[in-house]
Amino acid sequence: MALLLASTSPRRRELLALLGIPFDVRGPSFDEQLVVGRSAIEQVQSFAQGKARSVARQEPEAFVLGSDTVIELDHDVLGKPANLSEARSMLLRLAGRDHYVRTAVALACSARAIDVVALATTTVRMKPFDERTHERYLATRESLGKAGAYSIQGMGGDLVDSIDGDFTAVVGLPLRLVAQLLTQAGVRVLVDLDALYATKPYANWARFSA
Numbered sequence: 318m319a320l321l322l323a324s325t326s327p328r329r330r331e332l333l334a335l336l337g338i339p340f341d342v343r344g345p346s347f348d349e350q351l352v353v354g355r356s357a358i359e360q361v362q363s364f365a366q367g368k369a370r371s372v373a374r375q376e377p378e379a380f381v382l383g384s385d386t387v388i389e390l391d392h393d394v395l396g397k398p399a400n401l402s403e404a405r406s407m408l409l410r411l412a413g414r415d416h417y418v419r420t421a422v423a424l425a426c427s428a429r430a431i432d433v434v435a436l437a438t439t440t441v442r443m444k445p446f447d448e449r450t451h452e453r454y455l456a457t458r459e460s461l462g463k464a465g466a467y468s469i470q471g472m473g474g475d476l477v478d479s480i481d482g483d484f485t486a487v488v489g490l491p492l493r494l495v496a497q498l499l500t501q502a503g504v505r506v507l508v509d510l511d512a513l514y515a516t517k518p519y520a521n522w523a524r525f526s527a
Contacts, residue, residue, distance in 0.1 A: 318426070320504065323383040332490040333382070335518065338499070339505035345383060347371040351396055357419045358388035362434045365421035376415065377427035380504060386489045388465035389417040395465050406453070406459035408476070411465060412446035418465070420486040424475070424498045431502055437491035439471070439482025450475065456468040474521040484522050 320340040322333055330342060345368035351360060369383030388395035391409060397403035409505070418441055423434040445452075459473060460466040467473030469480075469487045485492045496506045517523045 318428075318504075319376070319379040320499075321372055321376055321379045323368040323380045323381050326489060328405050328488050329384060329490045332485055332488060332492060332519065333495065335508065335513060336492060336496060336499075338504065340382075343372045343376065345369075345371045346375075349385070349396075351394060355394075356392075356438060357387050357394045357417070358372070358421075360394055361387045361419045361421040362423070362436060363386050365423040366425070367426040367497070369423040373425035373432075379426065380431070380499070380502060381425045382495065382498075383423040383425070384420060384490050384495075386418060386420040386464045386486075389419055390414070390439060397462055397464055398460055398466045401455055401460065405455055407466040408451055408460070409446060410456070411443045412451070412476075413443060413469075415440055415442050416465070417441075418482075418487045420489060420491055422491060422494050422498060426502070431501075433498060433501075435481055435494055435498060437486040437494045439480055439484075440487045441480050442478040442489060444476055444478045462502050469525075470520040470522075474524060480525045483507070484490035484517070484525050485519070488519070499505075 322342050323345040325344045346482050347367040349364050364385035365383045369381045418439045420437045439477040457466050459471050468491045
């Protein structure tokens, strides 16, 4: 059976390719709308499943992976900023503090009645606020389209002090969790995960010990 990634994210495509499994990409027909009062975990799992299910309905014979990432701070859910002003506010809230990165992965296959979702959580510690550093980062516009308004694999890595958990989950696709779901569904993962995690073959991965 074919493996499909229900995502338009180049980062998720790059990460999934590291597992050595042939796959194709399909853009999900799912509208991500934050629901007031829903927890970060409920929200992100719903988004991941919505993406996977939307493609699985169109490709019933395929294994379909969907994933989503949100930031949780003080029990609030931080998604993607709508503009640089919103990005600035998010980064100011995050500066000098720990927050949770919640990344859900869903696997769906209509033909095999597979519809599962799992969660990876990574704690990220941000460096203290520095106006010059923050404004320089905002000027790159990298914040836009990124949950929490920063990209750990890009220049946003300079705002991060350390992490506790899976770096690939912060980027947007926790590879150990993906491999676990695929293996349970009977899809063979072609790489040595321990060797992959020791090598850290992705931008900024080696900068963080977890």
